[in-house]
Amino acid sequence: MSEEQENPQENKPIDLSKNEESTVQPINEGPVTPPPFQQPPPFQQPPPFGQFGGMGQQNLPNSTAALVLGILSIPGCCCYGLGLIFGIVAWVLAAGDIKKYRLNPNLYAISSYKNTKAGKVCAIIGSILSLLYIICIILMIAVFGWAALRDPELMKELLREKGLGN
Amino acid sequence: MAHPHKSFLDWLGGHLLSCPFKSQFGIDCPGCGLQRSVLALLKGNLIDSFRFYPATLPLIFIVLFTILHLKFDFKFGAQLIKIVFAGIAVIVLINYIYKIYNHQLLS
Numbered sequence: 001m002s003e004e005q006e007n008p009q010e011n012k013p014i015d016l017s018k019n020e021e022s023t024v025q026p027i028n029e030g031p032v033t034p035p036p037f038q039q040p041p042p043f044q045q046p047p048p049f050g051q052f053g054g055m056g057q058q059n060l061p062n063s064t065a066a067l068v069l070g071i072l073s074i075p076g077c078c079c080y081g082l083g084l085i086f087g088i089v090a091w092v093l094a095a096g097d098i099k100k101y102r103l104n105p106n107l108y109a110i111s112s113y114k115n116t117k118a119g120k121v122c123a124i125i126g127s128i129l130s131l132l133y134i135i136c137i138i139l140m141i142a143v144f145g146w147a148a149l150r151d152p153e154l155m156k157e158l159l160r161e162k163g164l165g166n
Numbered sequence: 167m168a169h170p171h172k173s174f175l176d177w178l179g180g181h182l183l184s185c186p187f188k189s190q191f192g193i194d195c196p197g198c199g200l201q202r203s204v205l206a207l208l209k210g211n212l213i214d215s216f217r218f219y220p221a222t223l224p225l226i227f228i229v230l231f232t233i234l235h236l237k238f239d240f241k242f243g244a245q246l247i248k249i250v251f252a253g254i255a256v257i258v259l260i261n262y263i264y265k266i267y268n269h270q271l272l273s
Contacts, residue, residue: 064236067232067236067247068232070251071228071229071232071247071251074225074251074254074255074258075197075200075225077196077197111239111244114243114244114245115235115236115243115244117244118243118244118245118247118248118251121248121251121252122247122248122251125251125252125255126255128255129196129255129258129259132196133187133195133196137187
């Protein structure tokens with residue numbers, strides 16, 4: 001009850017009582033006192049809703065992009081090393097966002113920070129896979145030479161010699 | 167209704183993107199089999215799908231889950247995505263090593 005009596009100072013009921021007081025003491029500055037009390041309410045209003053209702057903090061700008069690109073880096077690793085590009089882009093975006101979050105942890109939603117970290121992990125894994133794939137290509141070139149690359153049949157022959165083919 | 171759908175799948179089967187690695191070198195790359203696997207899955211053949219490429223189901227799961235996670239923001243979502251993703255990477259690697267040891271690269 002006591003809290004209720006203290007809090008309404010910012011609301012209208014106390015204004016009424018003050019008005020009553022002002023009627024009793026007309027010389028007092030009754031009507032002038034309410035305005036300073038009306039200023040606080042904006043602080044009490046919940047901050048604008050983010051996408052993830054209720055957190056009240058904005059998302060990191062690139063968290064979604066980092067997560068999506070990080071995941072795409074595995075399916076992409078088989079197409080001309082596209083996965084490596086996806087992976088590195090996601091890695092850079094995620095690293096930038098994590099830095100932003102560390103500078104100002106209260107400004108951003110923690111869920112988007114988690115997303116960004118997950119995106120970074122995915123990007124690292126995807127990049128490593130793509131890198132292995134590219135190293136594999138380079139090894140092939142080094143072992144079999146350019147001539148075999150131009151000619152799949154010759155390549156198959158070479159592979160059979162090495163015991164890789166059936 | 168079912169007939170045009172089936173013919174569309176057959177058309178898709180004839181128009182798979184060819185893997186650059188395979189067309190260059192004549193052997194499978196770590197991602198080879200993914201398209202055949204997805205096609206088998208679309209035809210409802212789960213076992214064939216797994217045989218072509220074991221990582222297809224987890225991959226589809228993680229893509230769908232990510233979309234849902236970005237939409238609804240699950241509490242455990244980021245953690246689960248990380249674990250599943252690492253699992254996929256391990257499956258892909260094991261699958262490729264298995265292929266090498268069983269001489270299936272030239273299929």
